Every structure is written in C-alpha cells, then in structure tokens.
C-alpha cells in the first residue's frame with residue numbers, strides 16, 4: 001500500500017530533501033546543479049540528479065520531474081515512491097541504469113509557478129541549433145488581451161464566459177494552438193518560450209551526454225500533470241515516431257496509452273520541447289522519450305488558473321491575499337488534494353516506470 005501522504009511533499013525544499021535521502025540510502029550517486037536563484041526559504045535552488053553507478057550501462061531508464069515547476073509535486077512523488085519501493089525490496093535496484101532528474105525547473109516548483117524565473121515555459125525553451133527564439137502562432141496576438149490582462153486577478157471576473165466567447169469567435173483550434181505551440185514574442189505572457197537558453201537548458205546541454213555515456217537503448221519518462229481527464233495517464237510524443245517505436249509503445253504500455261502529436265502538416269509547429277531535444281540529440285541511440293501526462297481538471301479551469309497566477313505574478317502585490325490564493329489554486333489544479341486522485345496517479349506512474357524497466361530488459365530489437 002502506498003503511503004500517499006509521505007510521498008507528496010508540501011513544498012520543493014521538502015521534496016528535494018526526501019529525494020536526496022532516499023537516493024543516498026540506495027547508494028545512488030548524487031549531483032546537484034544550482035540555477036543561481038533562491039527559494040522562499042532563502043536556500044539555493046538546484047536540479048538534483050541521482051544515478052545508479054555502473055549498472056548495465058547499455059540500457060538506461062530516465063525519469064524526469066518538474067520541467068513545469070508546479071507539476072513537480074506528482075513527478076517527485078513518483079520518483080520518491082520508486083526509490084522507497086526499491087529500498088523496501090532489499091535495497092535492490094533495477095537491472096538497468098537509472099537516471100532520475102528531480103525538479104528540472106526548481107524555481108517554478110519552489111515558487112509555485114509552471115514557468116521559470118524568467119517566465120519561461122521550459123518545454124518550449126529547448127530549441128535546436130539554428131532555431132530562433134522568435135515567433136508566435138498567428139492567433140496568439142488576437143488572444144493576448146484575453147490570456148494576459150495587465151492587471152491583478154479578480155475573483156469576480158467571469159473568466160470562463162470570456163473563454164467561451166473567445167472559442168465561439170476564434171474557434172477551439174486557434175485557442176488550442178496558441179496554448180499548445182508556445183510563443184516567443186510576449187515575455188510576460190502565458191506559454192512564453194524565452195529569448196535565450198535557460199539555465200536548465202544549459203545544465204542539460206552540458207551534462208546529458210555524460211549521464212547517458214555508453215548507453216545504447218534508453219526509455220525516458222518525463223512526468224507532467226494538468227492535461228487530460230481526471231486521474232488518467234496518457235503518453236504524449238511530439239516528434240516523429242518510427243513504426244517500430246509505435247509498435248513497442250503499444251506492446252509495452254497498451255495500444256491506447258499513447259498519442260503522437262507530431263503531424264507533418266500544421267500551421268505553426270511546436271518547438272523547443274524536451275522530447276524533440278532528446279530525439280535530436282540522441283540519434284545514435286535507440287531513444288524513446290514520452291511525456292506522461294496525468295489529467296486533473298477541466299482544461300478551461302486549468303487555463304483560468306494559469307492566467308490568474310500569471311496576472312498575480314506580474315501585476316499583483318507579491319504577498320497579497322489574492323496572490324497567495326492564485327498560487328494555492330495553481331497547485332490544486334496541477335496536484336489536486338483529493339486522496340483518490342493522488343493514489344490513482346501514483347499507482348499509474350509507478351506502474352508505467354515498472355513497465356518501462358521490463359521493456360528495457362526485453363531482448364533488443366533494433367529495427368528502427
């Protein structure tokens with residue numbers, strides 16, 4: 001039985017401490033990378049990396065959490081659940097190399113934001129060589145006023161009604177694309193990809209190859225929340241998926257568990273995602289990345305929560321009651337308090353990782 005209360009931390013600092021203790025108890029090698037910012041407690045904010053030293057380096061499991069800051073509450077709970085389960089099982093680690101990346105956006109996790117210290121969505125900041133930090137979907141400018149009001153949030157604003165009117169006027173596809181694609185022109189707006197590589201981007205670029213050194217086959221689960229139906233899990237892949245990867249995903253996790261969002265013809269292609277970055281960087285390996293999305297609330301509620309928190313951050317008073325309310329609401333939208341949600345998503349997340357380990361241990365089929 002999972003001890004849910006002990007696995008979900010109440011804040012980033014507690015999560016990091018538990019992650020470090022559980023990894024140390026298993027004898028994992030730990031590394032920490034400062035992003036040069038401080039948390040609400042005044043302490044340095046770091047990305048933590050735990051690795052199994054020297055075990056079957058050919059096959060590697062990567063589990064990452066918190067690329068979207070506040071979404072790290074669940075991702076870190078899954079990581080801690082795995083570490084504690086391995087420890088409880090006579091401290092026996094899986095027979096594959098494990099690389100656990102805790103809080104890829106420590107600022108967002110600590111300060112309860114989805115974005116980093118520069119208002120950047122890190123899943124749009126990992127651009128490839130030759131791509132520029134400029135451009136937006138054509139519909140974004142029309143939605144800027146709706147998505148990014150230049151004022152503190154108000155409890156009495158009929159936000160849902162405004163969203164519904166915008167959907168009636170612009171169509172759901174335009175709204176969806178503005179949100180899913182990211183933008184590089186509105187630094188204080190939602191879904192901003194930044195104007196230069198973030199500190200997380202630099203840290204990943206500097207160390208990723210070393211963490212995977214010698215590895216030929218990799219399965220990477222990047223944990224997210226906030227998209228999809230309540231307490232369900234879907235694997236999202238936004239880079240071209242080979243036929244063999246498609247077949248393997250279906251066999252490993254089930255035919256309806258994943259969705260490839262990369263299509264050859266789109267009006268504005270999403271750029272700078274972690275999945276695309278991993279795929280481009282690891283062409284010499286059999287590398288399969290999937291963003292595991294655990295659903296929470298209605299998407300318009302999630303969008304309203306993101307909007308209010310962004311308003312509070314840029315236009316509200318930092319320590320006001322309305323800012324605190326916006327932060328608490330954001331956490332509740334990306335990590336609901338309901339115990340039934342927490343149990344279900346933790347169980348699914350851990351099962352997903354166990355399936356990924358079994359998949360890595362099956363006889364190699366290099367038929368890309």
Ligand SMILES: [Zn+2]
Nearest residue numbers: 068071224225
């Ligand atoms: Zn996310």
